[in-house]
Amino acid sequence: MALARGSGDNKDVIERQSWPQILTDSRQIADALPDLLVEAKQVANTLVVGWHGRRRAGPGESFWQYRPFTAGEPMKRIDWRRSARDDHLYVREREWEAAHTVWLWADLSASMAFRSRLAPVTKRDRALVLLLGLAELLAKTGERVGLPGVRRPTSDRQSAERIAASLTHVSEPASLPDNHEIRRFSDVVVFADLLDPIEKITGWIRQVAATGARGHLVMVLDPIEETFPFSGRTEFRDPxxxxxxxxxxxxxxxxxxxDRLEAQRETIRDLARRAGWTFVLHHTDRPASEPLLLLHSRLSGNLEAAGLGGHAP
Structure with a gap:
């Protein structure tokens, strides 16, 4: 998205230290992420009460827990190695993976480094805070969290920290995640400005929807991108x-x-609605807790009870 640095009062800037530049120096990203992680944890801590996880036993590949053997169960279910440790019989249960694998993604491309005079943070930093905050919330309730193409989903109390570390190894930022690992019954949450060509976004949504996964799109915009308050001679630069x-x-x-921005937004909103997905519009001058509350309602299955209807304005 081309936004401006103009003459006169138009002093909105694209920060010079864009994400591709940061990625070339691991020391710089090591300096950037800790502060964002602290902010993310603070946001998560304000929302964690009432967030309920969905882990339970069932078909899957990952070990979940041992439980006592119940009379009448097939003997083949007994884990003899574990049972040999004491005088009791135990069954090895796998973790049910049908509805609690959550893939997270933040657009870290150059356009996300934009910040205007109307916002306290760049779009990139807000997207990272939202991603890490959601990872922290999900980790507290035992959900499996991963980064498509970067980090396999795991259930780990330190998910936010491990994801932050994984982000330092992203070789080339992409606005939308790779969909090859996304499977049915999983959730995909994307934090991005969604200003790519609409054909690219449409194709990605359709590919992911075809897997049976549920999508949650958070469109992160600087407020100036909605109002376009520029006047007079103004130079626009494509980041x-x-x-x-x-x-x-x-x-x-x-x-x-x-008109063009509204058409882009409404097309994406309509695609999300048809797929049964969530669409949330978030501006960087608003609290980070707002989109996380909406995602909480959707991910926890309480959307109808919350009266949100699946889509934020």
Missing amino acids: ESGERLTAGRAEEWRKAYT
Whole structure:
């Protein structure tokens, strides 16, 4: 998305230290993530009360727990190695994986490094706080959390810390995650500005929906991207390509820009609705807890009870 650095009062900037630049120096990312992780934990701690996990025994591949053998069960279910430790018989239960694997993704591409005078943080930093905050919440309730193509889903109380560490090894930031590991009964949560070509987003949504996974899209925008308050001579720079475009009277572009942004947003919202997914619009001048509350309702299965209808304005 091309946003501006203009003349006069238009002092909105794309931060020079964009994510691709940060990734080239592990020491810089090591400095950046701890503060975001602390913020994420603070947000998570305000929301964790009432968050219920969904772990239980059932078909799956991962070990969950040992439990005492019950008379009448097939003898083949007994774990003889564990039972040999004492005078009791035990059954090795696997963890039910049908509805509690949650894949998380944050768009860390160059466009997410944008921050205007109307917001306290970049889109990238807010997306990371949301991702790490959700990972912390899910970890507290025993959910399996992973990063597609980066980290396999695991149930770990230190998931947020381990995910933060994994992010330092991402070789090339992508706006949308790889879908090859995503399977039926899993949840996929994406924090991104979703300003890629609509054909790319549409194709990704359809591919993931075809797997049977449930999607949750959080569109992270700077407030200035909605209002387009530019006027007079203004230079716009595309953070992805570096291309520049100068408007003699930027105010004359406002309606065309806002109409196109609204069409993008409504197309994505409609695609999410048809797939039974969640769509949330979040602005970086708003508290990070707001989208996490909405995701909590959706992930915990209490959407209808909360009266949210699946889509935030």
